[in-house]
Amino acid sequence: MNFDFSDDQKYLKEQARKFLSEQSSMAVVRTILNDDTKSHDAKLWQAIADMGWLGAAIPEAYGGLGLGELELCVLAEEMGRSLAPVPWASTVYFFAEALKIAGSEAQKQALLPGVADGSVIGCVAASEGPGEPRAAHLTTRFDGSSVSGTKLPVADGDCATHALVLVRDETCGGAASLVIVDLRGAGVSAKSVKTFDPTRSHASITFDKAPAHVLGEAGDGEALLSRIYDRAAVLVSFEQIGGSQACLEMATDYAKGRYAFSRQIGSFQAIKHKLADMYVALEIARSNAYYGAWALSTDAPELPLAAAAARIAGCEAYYLASKENIQTHGGMGFTWEVDCHLYYRRAKLLALQAGAPALWKEKLVRRLELRNAA
Amino acid sequence: MDFNDTPEEAAFRQRAQAFLAAHAEPKSAQKESLQKRLSDKEYMLAAKAYQKAKAENGFAGITWPKEQGGQGLAPIFSVIFGQEEGKYDAPAGPFTIGLGMCVPTVIAFATDAQKARHVGPALRGEEIWCQLFSEPSAGSDVAGLKTRAVRDGDDWVINGQKVWTSGAHYSDWGIVLVRTNPDKAKHKGLSMFFIDMKSPGIEVRPIHQMSGGSNFNEVYFTDVRVPHAQMLGGEGNGWSVALVTLMNERLAVGGSPGPDYKEIFDWARTMPGMEGGSLAEDAAFRQKVADWYVRAEGYKLAKFRTMTALSKGQTPGPESSIGKIITANQLQDITHNAMEAMDHFGIITDAAHAPAEGVFQQSHMWAAGLRIAGGTDEILKNIIAERILGLPGDVRVDKDVAFKDLPSGR
Numbered sequence: 157m158n159f160d161f162s163d164d165q166k167y168l169k170e171q172a173r174k175f176l177s178e179q180s181s182m183a184v185v186r187t188i189l190n191d192d193t194k195s196h197d198a199k200l201w202q203a204i205a206d207m208g209w210l211g212a213a214i215p216e217a218y219g220g221l222g223l224g225e226l227e228l229c230v231l232a233e234e235m236g237r238s239l240a241p242v243p244w245a246s247t248v249y250f251f252a253e254a255l256k257i258a259g260s261e262a263q264k265q266a267l268l269p270g271v272a273d274g275s276v277i278g279c280v281a282a283s284e285g286p287g288e289p290r291a292a293h294l295t296t297r298f299d300g301s302s303v304s305g306t307k308l309p310v311a312d313g314d315c316a317t318h319a320l321v322l323v324r325d326e327t328c329g330g331a332a333s334l335v336i337v338d339l340r341g342a343g344v345s346a347k348s349v350k351t352f353d354p355t356r357s358h359a360s361i362t363f364d365k366a367p368a369h370v371l372g373e374a375g376d377g378e379a380l381l382s383r384i385y386d387r388a389a390v391l392v393s394f395e396q397i398g399g400s401q402a403c404l405e406m407a408t409d410y411a412k413g414r415y416a417f418s419r420q421i422g423s424f425q426a427i428k429h430k431l432a433d434m435y436v437a438l439e440i441a442r443s444n445a446y447y448g449a450w451a452l453s454t455d456a457p458e459l460p461l462a463a464a465a466a467r468i469a470g471c472e473a474y475y476l477a478s479k480e481n482i483q484t485h486g487g488m489g490f491t492w493e494v495d496c497h498l499y500y501r502r503a504k505l506l507a508l509q510a511g512a513p514a515l516w517k518e519k520l521v522r523r524l525e526l527r528n529a530a
Numbered sequence: 531m532d533f534n535d536t537p538e539e540a541a542f543r544q545r546a547q548a549f550l551a552a553h554a555e556p557k558s559a560q561k562e563s564l565q566k567r568l569s570d571k572e573y574m575l576a577a578k579a580y581q582k583a584k585a586e587n588g589f590a591g592i593t594w595p596k597e598q599g600g601q602g603l604a605p606i607f608s609v610i611f612g613q614e615e616g617k618y619d620a621p622a623g624p625f626t627i628g629l630g631m632c633v634p635t636v637i638a639f640a641t642d643a644q645k646a647r648h649v650g651p652a653l654r655g656e657e658i659w660c661q662l663f664s665e666p667s668a669g670s671d672v673a674g675l676k677t678r679a680v681r682d683g684d685d686w687v688i689n690g691q692k693v694w695t696s697g698a699h700y701s702d703w704g705i706v707l708v709r710t711n712p713d714k715a716k717h718k719g720l721s722m723f724f725i726d727m728k729s730p731g732i733e734v735r736p737i738h739q740m741s742g743g744s745n746f747n748e749v750y751f752t753d754v755r756v757p758h759a760q761m762l763g764g765e766g767n768g769w770s771v772a773l774v775t776l777m778n779e780r781l782a783v784g785g786s787p788g789p790d791y792k793e794i795f796d797w798a799r800t801m802p803g804m805e806g807g808s809l810a811e812d813a814a815f816r817q818k819v820a821d822w823y824v825r826a827e828g829y830k831l832a833k834f835r836t837m838t839a840l841s842k843g844q845t846p847g848p849e850s851s852i853g854k855i856i857t858a859n860q861l862q863d864i865t866h867n868a869m870e871a872m873d874h875f876g877i878i879t880d881a882a883h884a885p886a887e888g889v890f891q892q893s894h895m896w897a898a899g900l901r902i903a904g905g906t907d908e909i910l911k912n913i914i915a916e917r918i919l920g921l922p923g924d925v926r927v928d929k930d931v932a933f934k935d936l937p938s939g940r
């Protein structure tokens with residue numbers, strides 16, 4: 157058995173950590189946090205493009221590096237750890253992966269090279285209100301050539317150039333389709349909305365007869381989105397373990413240096429056990445994430461179940477780590493200046509984007525039943 | 531056992547209801563809170579007017595002695611008023627610490643003349659008090675504080691820094707715990723003063739908290755003079771005086787600090803669920819509501835038992851410590867679940883779009899602070915383990931050593 161990343165992949169990870177600790181320092185993250193008018197750090201975005209990361213898992217024929225999903229997982233962990241304020245997840249995990257699995261040759265030719273060089277920023281516009289977006293309730297419509305309706309919230313919707321929009325498709329009896337819209341074209345207006353995690357921007361996008369073309373098969377939108385989410389869930393789970401790891405290190409470090417009652421607070425079992433709980437949750441999440449990475453990179457039939465497990469464990473580990481990191485820091489943890497809250501915010505965002513855990517738990521059990529029946 | 535109000539209590543409750551209906555707005559999920567609608571200045575004026583009205587109508591200092599301007603009533607009446615006030619968006623926040631913790635300490639230890647000067651204005655909302663205990667290196671271990679007071683004639687001269695002082699920026703007076711003798715063991719070298727927050731040498735700097743606002747402050751003392759006469763409880767007795775304050779804190783905090791099982795369940799009827807109906811119909815969600823109900827009710831009923839003990843003249847024991855462990859963690863859990871139930875939409879905090887005006891998102895931030903303020907979860911559990919269950923305390927290295935010789939970290 158060899159259930160680990162290769163030396164090359166580990167080297168890539170080391171390089172990524174070094175690069176991000178310089179280019180996406182907390183000062184960089186905070187610039188975006190503190191500035192409502194900035195959607196992302198454009199300089200960092202370009203630097204990441206120049207490193208080739210945006211096209212890491214895009215075939216060379218479309219301008220990418222032609223590495224695999226495992227390399228993407230390694231990068232995702234470091235991006236999650238650094239809280240990089242760029243539309244990376246939307247573009248790479250959702251948009252590019254969707255094109256890879258469902259795009260026509262023409263769509264791939266037109267968009268993937270732009271993703272790889274940083275000029276195309278992608279996003280997913282599915283939500284229209286509270287709760288899981290469902291075909292039966294969609295009000296955004298597609299008439300065969302254009303889209304009308306409002307999507308809210310759209311992660312990175314205010315800086316994206318292209319959106320994957322979940323629509324009610326009137327050309328196939330109101331079933332859902334996924335369509336691609338060029339957001340720079342006619343009939344699109346995006347407005348920023350405030351969210352729990354200001355380090356990542358969100359928008360409300362209104363389409364008014366915006367030209368659009370279908371991704372994959374018309375009427376297959378819900379199933380396709382589910383497949384896209386399975387892939388993205390694995391990648392997001394790597395961001396979650398990266399973030400959890402950062403919280404655990406921060407808390408451990410603080411517990412060693414902070415004294416109360418003339419002792420290091422880490423000498424109190426209440427704190428030791430808290431950190432040990434964080435560690436256990438993280439190791440469970442990491443192991444599930446690795447299995448998801450294997451399933452993703454080999455396109456294994458186990459992917460749907462593995463992705464659900466990675467997602468649920470990732471959400472749980474990051475929430476726990478981010479809130480108990482605050483708690484370990486006491487009053488300091490509740491201040492704006494200390495970075496604890498940045499992880500508390502990001503943990504929530506990652507848990508809500510791509511479907512909340514409750515949905516995934518239901519999916520997981522259904523998939524388990526399917527497997528058992530087979 | 532009998533949960534009905536006695537005739538006397540029922541009459542008081544009616545009076546309280548009438549007063550509140552005339553002076554405050556009922557809480558409403560549909561409406562932005564008073565604090566959010568008003569500017570800080572306007573809110574403070576509203577709060578002072580409200581406190582004045584309470585005093586004029588006999589609802590301030592309900593349990594305080596009559597000779598101090600209080601109502602001289604049993605604690606149950608204070609609880610009844612609290613129950614009724616909790617249904618309203620009443621601007622009582624700025625007075626919680628002062629009237630709940632600081633002024634009772636003054637009443638317990640100050641001279642008659644001092645009480646005559648200070649208690650009335652506090653009760654009428656004319657003067658606000660803050661509590662200056664915590665320091666950068668002394669929070670849970672507040673007796674480890676370093677702010678020094680040195681005797682100079684009839685005065686003491688204070689130098690040092692306090693932190694996390696809620697409301698220092700709008701307070702007129704404060705009670706401050708300082709070290710008057712670093713050669714004694716840590717608990718023995720402390721003294722308590724009350725102090726004019728406008729004294730020369732006091733500088734208040736707001737702390738930007740993670741939720742965005744600034745409710746608390748750093749307070750710097752540079753050669754601040756305070757008259758010896760303003761020492762409470764005598765030199766070297768600061769720790770026992772502080773325990774009186776902190777005992778009151780345990781009683782003051784622990785009400786419902788935000789949306790609870792009822793609010794989330796009402797709201798869930800308007801949210802789409804996973805099974806085709808509303809969220810309130812989802813089986814998994816209903817199980818959680820049941821858990822939240824049991825904890826909230828259990829805590830409420832535990833308070834009734836404390837009240838019963840109080841009305842029999844017993845002092846509430848450390849069991850009142852369970853309150854904040856329950857309420858703060860429940861708040862974090864409920865708001866977490868509410869946000870997750872909204873799916874991606876739950877990330878929105880824009881009041882224009884966010885369900886329930888974003889109260890769940892805001893409270894999710896606040897809950898993290900509540901688990902720390904006024905004694906962390908861990909410290910409260912230690913108190914339960916050691917003082918209720920009688921378990922042996924942690925090995926202490928700081929008990930019998932001169933304060934100046936103790937190790938300290940960052």
Ligand SMILES: Cc1cc2nc3c(=O)[nH]c(=O)nc-3n(C[C@H](O)[C@H](O)[C@H](O)COP(=O)(O)OP(=O)(O)OC[C@H]3O[C@@H](n4cnc5c(N)ncnc54)[C@H](O)[C@@H]3O)c2cc1C
Binds near residue numbers: 697905907
């Ligand atoms: C919103 C808010 C409002 C506040 N308002 C006021 C105020 O008005 N006046 C005031 O004086 N203070 C105030 N405080 C300060 C508050 O009382 C302290 O922050 C709190 O007591 C914790 O102290 P600390 O921040 O120094 O954390 P630390 O004591 O350094 O604690 C760090 C971590 O170590 C743990 N720990 C410490 N000792 C032990 C132990 N013996 N066993 C196990 N674990 C331990 C803690 O639980 C925590 O997780 C406020 C704090 C907040 C967040």
